[in-house]
Amino acid sequence: MEFFKYTKTFNFMGKSKLAMIMSIVLVLGSFLILATKGLNYGVDFAGGTIVQVKYDTAAPIDEMREKLKSNAIFEGASITEFGSEDEVVIRMRTTTGDVVVDVGDLARETLVGTGEFEIRRVDIVGPKVGSELKEKGIMSLILAVIGILIYVAFRFEWRFAVASIMALVHDVSIALGAIALVGLEVNLDVLAALLTILGYSLNDTIIVFDRIREGVVKGRDVELSETIDNSITKTLARTTLTSLTTFFVVFTLFMFGGEIIHAFAFTLLVGIVVGTYSSIFVASPTLLLFGFDVKNYHVKLAEKAKREAEKERMRSQFESGVM
Structure with a gap:
């Protein structure tokens, strides 16, 4: 074509x-x-925690925010849609490395009563x-x-x-x-x-x-x-x-x-x-x-060709035993 x-x-x-x-x-x-x-910068570079949540219906974002406020672990967390209205991600700039309970379990317990959902992903990256x-x-x-x-x-x-x-x-x-x-x-x-x-x-x-x-x-x-x-x-x-x-x-x-x-x-x-x-x-x-400069480039090409020819001549002499 x-x-x-x-x-x-x-x-x-x-x-x-x-x-x-x-x-x-x-x-x-x-x-x-x-x-x-x-x-x-996302969690990969800034550090923090991401929890991805999938609901059976449209995610009740306002209700989720109210529920998360009751748990200090999720203080300052943001909730945004993730591709569709029934899937969201919870982002926190702080990590939960000092928490014994899994953050996914904490999110599941905190969001009880907001509808049928599942925790699909939990990513934790430390600031260092x-x-x-x-x-x-x-x-x-x-x-x-x-x-x-x-x-x-x-x-x-x-x-x-x-x-x-x-x-x-x-x-x-x-x-x-x-x-x-x-x-x-x-x-x-x-x-x-x-x-x-x-x-x-x-x-x-x-x-x-x-x-x-x-x-x-x-x-x-x-x-x-x-x-x-x-x-x-x-x-x-x-x-x-x-x-x-x-x-x-x-x-x-x-x-x-x-x-x-x-x-x-x-x-x-x-x-x-x-x-x-x-x-x-x-x-x-x-x-x-x-x-x-085109002319100067041709001069360089000519010099390079001359050096290659000289190398080839010396190699031929060496192989034939003439020094």
């Missing part, structure tokens, strides 16, 4: 300045939201464990970015590496801003989604960079902006198909997958959109911004 014919090259770089301005606004807006509203998980999560993101920087710099050139990192920072920043804006809980699932965004966005960027490098290698006097436009146009059909199919699958999970993967799917949806956008309008224009 082919959406775009290659008879016409789209002028992507002609719109790059407008796109970069929009990206800067979105990133700065995300930073502002994160600074003012902040992230809503939550802090360690948060630190390790941040470290995993940093290590992933460093690894990507080294890989791209080794495979292409340092300007390509910087461009790809700027695109990844752009994607993660906007995704975090969207999460903070809608108030989703940041847990291990969201962290997994952010790491997935890094891989997805990098994959799109690498494919475009491969085409750009092929175009640059073919001619010393080519214009970089024209080469970028031509490379993006050639990969546009592939990018569109991949992004749309992935988006529809994740959108299905978001709509019908249930509350438990809601935050994961939402983060991926945002990441797919901004990741596809950034590979075209952030990573590629950054090469122009950093002054990638």
Whole structure:
């Protein structure tokens, strides 16, 4: 299936300045939201207790709140619907590690008289464990970015590496801003989604960079902006198909997958959109911004080929016994 014919090259770089301005606004807006509203850390990172309760009918949330007030263990607890009106979760920022009786049993005894229900899940994470998980999560993101920087710099050139990192920072920043804006809980699932965004966005960027490098290698006097436009146009059909199919699958999970993967799917949806956008309008224009020189790149390629030829000549002499 082919959406775009290659008879016409789209002028992507002609719109790059407008796109970069929009990206800067979105990133700065995300930073502002994160600074003012902040992230809503879930039990995984903040520590606390979660009790999931399933009722036979609609959950009597107001009655549940009154019942929980009678037990000091549940002081300050919040009750929210979990995917449907008959299922709720009770969240507490404090843990119950010092309580001998199981917190699930305590919730069951406290909620007696509110209707027919069952305790489906009890998660308890101590504040120390939550802090360690948060630190390790941040470290995993940093290590992933460093690894990507080294890989791209080794495979292409340092300007390509910087461009790809700027695109990844752009994607993660906007995704975090969207999460903070809608108030989703940041847990291990969201962290997994952010790491997935890094891989997805990098994959799109690498494919475009491969085409750009092929175009640059073919001619010393080519214009970089024209080469970028031509490379993006050639990969546009592939990018569109991949992004749309992935988006529809994740959108299905978001709509019908249930509350438990809601935050994961939402983060991926945002990441797919901004990741596809950034590979075209952030990573590629950054090469122009950093002054990638086609002629200088050809000089480096020639020097590399000369060194390889010299190594091959010396190896041949050594194998034939001539030194």
